[in-house]
Amino acid sequence: xxxxxxxxxxxxxxxxxxxxxxxxxxxxxxxxxxxxxxxxxxxxxxxxxxxxxxxxxxxxxxxxxxxxxxxxxxxxxxxxxxxxxxxxxxxxxxxxxxxxxxxxxxxxxxxxxxxxxxxxxxxxxxxxxxxxxxxxxxxxxxxxxxxxxxxxxxxxxxxxxxxxxxxxxxxxxxxxxxxxxxxxxxxxxxxxxxxxxxxxxxxxxxxxxxxxxxxxxxxxxxxxxxxxxxxxxxxxxxxxxxxxxxxxxxxxxxxxxxxxxxxxxxxxxxxxxxxxxxxxxxxxxxxxxxxxxxxxxxxxxxxxxxxxxxxxxxxxxxxxxxxxxxxxxxxxxxxxxxxxxxxxxxxxxxxxxxxxxxxxxxxxxxxxxxxxxxxxxxxxxxxxxxxxxxxxxxxxxxxxxxxxxxxxxxxxxxxxxxxxxxxxxxxxxxxxxxxxxxxxxxxxxxxxxxxxxxxxxxxxxxxxxxxxxxxxxxxxxxxxxxxxxxxxxxxxxxxxxxxxxxxxxxxxxxxxxxxxxxxxxxxxxxxxxxxxxxxxxxxxxxxxxxxxxxxxxxxxxxxxxxxxxxxxxxxxxxxxx
Amino acid sequence: xxxxxxxxxxxxxxxxxxxxxxxxxxxxxxxxxxxxxxxxxxxxxxxxxxxxxxxxxxxxxxxxxxxxxxxxxxxxxxxxxxxxxxxxxxxxxxxxxxxxxxxxxxxxxxxxxxxxxxxxxxxxxxxxxxxxxxxxxxxxxxxxxxxxxxxxxxxxxxxxxxxxxxxxxxxxxxxxxxxxxxxxxxxxxxxxxxxxxxxxxxxxxxxxxxxxxxxxxxxxxxxxxxxxxxxxxxxxxxxxxxxxxxxxxxxxxxxxxxxxxxxxxxxxxxxxxxxxxxxxxxxxxxxxxxxxxxxxxxxxxxxxxxxxxxxxxxxxxxxxxxxxxxxxxxxxxxxxxxxxxxxxxxxxxxxxxx
Numbered sequence: 001x002x003x004x005x006x007x008x009x010x011x012x013x014x015x016x017x018x019x020x021x022x023x024x025x026x027x028x029x030x031x032x033x034x035x036x037x038x039x040x041x042x043x044x045x046x047x048x049x050x051x052x053x054x055x056x057x058x059x060x061x062x063x064x065x066x067x068x069x070x071x072x073x074x075x076x077x078x079x080x081x082x083x084x085x086x087x088x089x090x091x092x093x094x095x096x097x098x099x100x101x102x103x104x105x106x107x108x109x110x111x112x113x114x115x116x117x118x119x120x121x122x123x124x125x126x127x128x129x130x131x132x133x134x135x136x137x138x139x140x141x142x143x144x145x146x147x148x149x150x151x152x153x154x155x156x157x158x159x160x161x162x163x164x165x166x167x168x169x170x171x172x173x174x175x176x177x178x179x180x181x182x183x184x185x186x187x188x189x190x191x192x193x194x195x196x197x198x199x200x201x202x203x204x205x206x207x208x209x210x211x212x213x214x215x216x217x218x219x220x221x222x223x224x225x226x227x228x229x230x231x232x233x234x235x236x237x238x239x240x241x242x243x244x245x246x247x248x249x250x251x252x253x254x255x256x257x258x259x260x261x262x263x264x265x266x267x268x269x270x271x272x273x274x275x276x277x278x279x280x281x282x283x284x285x286x287x288x289x290x291x292x293x294x295x296x297x298x299x300x301x302x303x304x305x306x307x308x309x310x311x312x313x314x315x316x317x318x319x320x321x322x323x324x325x326x327x328x329x330x331x332x333x334x335x336x337x338x339x340x341x342x343x344x345x346x347x348x349x350x351x352x353x354x355x356x357x358x359x360x361x362x363x364x365x366x367x368x369x370x371x372x373x374x375x376x377x378x379x380x381x382x383x384x385x386x387x388x389x390x391x392x393x394x395x396x397x398x399x400x401x402x403x404x405x406x407x408x409x410x411x412x413x414x415x416x417x418x419x420x421x422x423x424x425x426x427x428x429x430x431x432x433x434x435x436x437x438x439x440x441x442x443x444x445x446x447x448x449x450x451x452x453x454x455x456x457x458x459x460x461x462x463x464x465x466x467x468x469x470x471x472x473x474x475x476x477x478x479x480x481x482x483x484x485x486x487x488x489x490x491x492x493x494x495x496x497x498x499x500x501x502x503x504x505x506x507x508x509x510x511x512x513x514x515x516x517x518x519x520x521x522x523x524x525x526x527x528x529x530x531x532x533x534x535x536x537x538x539x540x541x542x543x544x545x546x547x548x549x550x551x552x553x554x555x556x557x558x559x560x561x562x563x564x565x566x567x568x569x570x571x572x573x574x575x576x577x
Numbered sequence: 578x579x580x581x582x583x584x585x586x587x588x589x590x591x592x593x594x595x596x597x598x599x600x601x602x603x604x605x606x607x608x609x610x611x612x613x614x615x616x617x618x619x620x621x622x623x624x625x626x627x628x629x630x631x632x633x634x635x636x637x638x639x640x641x642x643x644x645x646x647x648x649x650x651x652x653x654x655x656x657x658x659x660x661x662x663x664x665x666x667x668x669x670x671x672x673x674x675x676x677x678x679x680x681x682x683x684x685x686x687x688x689x690x691x692x693x694x695x696x697x698x699x700x701x702x703x704x705x706x707x708x709x710x711x712x713x714x715x716x717x718x719x720x721x722x723x724x725x726x727x728x729x730x731x732x733x734x735x736x737x738x739x740x741x742x743x744x745x746x747x748x749x750x751x752x753x754x755x756x757x758x759x760x761x762x763x764x765x766x767x768x769x770x771x772x773x774x775x776x777x778x779x780x781x782x783x784x785x786x787x788x789x790x791x792x793x794x795x796x797x798x799x800x801x802x803x804x805x806x807x808x809x810x811x812x813x814x815x816x817x818x819x820x821x822x823x824x825x826x827x828x829x830x831x832x833x834x835x836x837x838x839x840x841x842x843x844x845x846x847x848x849x850x851x852x853x854x855x856x857x858x859x860x861x862x863x864x865x866x867x868x869x870x871x872x873x874x875x876x877x878x879x880x881x882x883x884x885x886x887x888x889x890x891x892x893x894x895x896x897x898x899x900x901x902x903x904x905x906x907x908x909x910x911x912x913x914x915x916x917x918x919x920x921x922x923x924x925x926x927x928x929x930x931x
Contacts, residue, residue, distance in 0.1 A: 423702065
């Protein structure tokens with residue numbers, strides 16, 4: 001379907017979307033008196049079999065995901081199929097503003113009074129959705145998420161679900177829109193699951209007149225379209241990253257992007273575009289690199305390039321690549337130093353981190369190594385010990401390659417390591433290293449200053465058991481000390497299940513699992529050097545399946561903000577967990 | 578976590594996720610799941626949290642313009658256009674894998690690059706502290722942090738409303754050095770032991786304005802003659818150079834159900850009367866709708882040449898879909914083409930009156 005850009009004059013009326021006009025009833029045909037509406041009650045005889053409850057919850061969640069897809073397309077006719085003919089509940093229009101605040105960056109947030117929401121029938125509900133969201137020039141996303149569910153024992157399948165509704169879009173004049181509501185729905189299965197009662201407990205709109213960012217991918221010449229993840233051409237779990245550096249010494253930041261079938265090297269041009277020159281500059285192969293870093297490996301004044309690889313499959317001749325070091329000739333033309341010492345072994349390497357850990361003036365590289373996912377699974381959910389050993393590639397100097405000293409220094413381990421970050425957290429002159437591990441405890445290697453490290457994650461309170469994906473340092477509370485940000489996973493399904501499990505499993509297991517599903521962590525460094533976890537309700541951590549976090553002052557207000565990539569796999573079907 | 582590892586049974590004695598649900602899903606192998614097009618923790622979007630300054634953070638992802646749902650992995654956060662604010666490059670796993678987001682906010686800043694003299698010259702691991710309006714803010718110079726991501730060797734500090742900030746560096750090796758007060762919007766090179774900041778030159782290279790989704794051309798690209806039909810369904814070549822006739826050519830893309838498109842047609846006819854501007858219409862409706870679309874153009878866009886999809890044979894001129902993905906292109910959109918047939922720019926939405 002094409003995406004028409006509605007008339008700009010709609011922008012003004014769209015700002016009045018909800019609640020600003022109590023007299024204007026958007027759904028008069030469907031409106032009913034409020035007193036007719038009975039609040040949605042919990043099932044009188046709830047199902048107790050947890051597995052059946054979760055199966056049923058999944059059915060409802062899947063059904064609502066496909067509904068979300070219909071709403072993104074603004075297909076209001078099809079949308080009717082998700083509601084019972086005798087639907088009765090709160091509509092999306094005609095609510096009154098209960099509070100309005102202007103927040104950071106000019107975000108205007110309006111809460112609406114749900115206690116006086118108009119009650120509508122099915123036609124009125126659809127009309128109210130159209131009234132409220134039909135005026136968005138573009139609906140970017142709609143999500144109806146099931147945050148909890150209870151079902152009636154016996155009889156026709158029915159139940160009560162706790163709902164989170166979320167939508168984002170853009171008005172024709174560019175104003176950014178976001179909608180979030182919590183509520184309850186009564187559902188029943190009539191062929192498919194349908195909603196027959198709907199009730200909000202909170203209802204909020206946020207607007208921002210101009211988005212901080214605009215996507216310029218194709219205009220700048222860095223667009224790359226590849227197959228959908230999961231298809232034959234794109235099914236590798238060797239996730240690919242990106243590195244910035246000045247390849248040709250002109251003072252602009254060029255971008256190296258390892259990828260599945262070949263690498264990309266975007267060279268910055270004076271006109272603001274990029275030209276892709278991986279082949280000309282001889283960094284296009286080998287493909288399927290994970291993380292990459294620029295560094296002056298041989299101290300000759302230019303930026304060399306190191307690309308991590310998942311190469312364990314060498315061992316049984318199934319493909320895979322060595323980690324690659326490309327040396328720069330000073331003009332931005334590279335040579336693949338394929339026979340370099342220290343790189344002849346296979347690694348299961350994801351994120352390389354550059355630092356001079358021993359202070360000898362030559363840059364070393366720590367390689368976070370994961371598990372061999374194609375061959376074996378993690379042997380524990382929260383204490384896995386069958387990960388591939390990490391590597392610490394000590395630079396031998398003078399371009400002579402590397403020596404892996406991780407085992408010698410006791411840092412190889414057997415965790416499933418995805419990433420690390422180095423910084424002088426204690427400002428004693430040497431770089432310390434935090435390692436984020438999936439399925440287990442993270443490690444915090446404090447540099448003793450003599451070329452050795454001591455693992456102090458417990459002592460410093462930053463073990464952060466969970467599914468560690470990434471780690472970054474930066475000062476997030478303007479006190480001049482570096483703080484710690486760890487990317488983890490959180491899970492709607494996991495938390496929903498745990499809500500039901502609290503009384504039925506032992507407390508220790510429960511707490512472990514709760515942490516596993518909890519999401520990202522921020523640790524502020526205090527005056528005494530201790531790191532203290534920021535409570536979750538302080539914000540900044542609410543991603544779901546988080547990867548790379550960057551701590552930087554994105555709005556130049558003098559405080560570091562957080563950008564974090566997020567999401568595991570988004571398929572082209574509606575079904576999800 | 579990788580889903581394949583969620584799909585098998587963990588070692589005995591441990592708590593089994595399978596036992597608490599999802600059994601049918603988790604028991605199936607991930608590659609099959611994803612080959613089928615199912616999601617796993619999908620439909621999530623990249624996150625932007627702003628620092629409120631009081632130890633809390635505001636989630637403005639929804640309104641940020643950079644919250645792609647394509648399952649982001651690596652990210653670069655750097656001032657790519659040298660205008661002082663930080664742009665983003667994100668590598669995702671789904672179809673459109675590379676994303677570049679231009680920061681539109683601007684503001685006062687200090688950019689810092691470092692040269693170490695006692696250790697390796699790149700000063701990786703140094704911590705720079707700027708005392709600015711919100712207190713001292715520390716940033717480490719890293720290469721390789723986050724997840725599979727490597728940042729540019731430059732630190733950007735915002736100054737809010739302040740006109741300057743004072744800089745302190747803790748160099749690898751531990752030496753602390755004060756570089757004094759630096760004015761807002763400075764780009765400074767700090768060399769260890771010098772005690773003095775030196776300015777380095779700005780290299781502005783403004784990132785381009787966005788192009789509409791579905792446009793497969795970049796600014797400066799040549800649009801060749803396209804094989805189209807006229808209102809009667811006869812073959813008609815949309816030849817930009819011939820139609821521009823030495824001036825500028827606007828190709829307005831419209832559809833019969835697009836109200837703003839139809840409303841602006843008289844204005845397009847007016848523009849066509851300018852001495853050095855020609856306007857033509859390219860209808861984006863499928864060929865079977867030409868009969869309904871053509872009378873609208875005839876009535877509303879008097880005097881304009883109008884072109885329709887469905888030309889055969891395909892070898893008489895270039896097929897339009899090679900240059901414009903008409904199913905994805907928002908309309909109205911107007912391409913500005915030079916007398917030489919090159920794309921000068923794009924008018925997104927309705928055209929301006931003058």
